Amino acid sequence: MVFKACDEDHKGYLSREDFKVAVVMLFGYKPSKIEVDSVMSSINPNTSGILLEEFLNIVKKKKEAQRYRSEVRHIFTAFDTYYRGFLTLEDFKKAFRQVAPKLPERTVLEVFREVDRDSDGHVSFRDFEYAINYGQKEA
Secondary structure, three states: OHHHHHOOOOOOEEOHHHHHHHHHHHHOOOOOHHHHHHHHHHOOOOOOOEEHHHHHHHHHHHHHHHHHHHHHHHHHHHHOOOOOOEEOHHHHHHHHHHHOOOOOHHHHHHHHHHHOOOOOOOEEHHHHHHHHHHHHHHO
C-alpha cells in the first residue's frame, strides 16, 4: 500500500514530503505547493501529519474528481467530431439535434454564447468544463 511505502519511518502518518511522494506514486504528478498547503491545512491540527483515514479520504476525492473530469473530456470529444480541440456553433447545433431535436435553434445559440466565455466563436475544453461544473453547482 502507498501509505505504508511513504511512511518509511513507521510514524503512523504522512508528513508534507511523504504526501508529495504518495501523490506522485498514485497520480503520476507532483502536487503544487497550493494543493499541498490546502491538504495540510485541512488535517487535524493535533496530529503531526496525515493519518491513514484522512489519506484514504483525500485519495478517494481525487479519484472521483479524476473520473468526473475524464467523463467530461469524453463528452467534449464526442461533440468535437473534427478533433480540433474546440467546439463551434455548428458542433453545438449538431450535438443538440441529436440529444434534443425539438430544442429551438435560438436556445442552442444562447447556450453556445454563454459557454463561449471569451466570445471567440470557439468553445475550448476549459470553457466546456467550466460550463458543465457551473451547471452542476446550479442544479
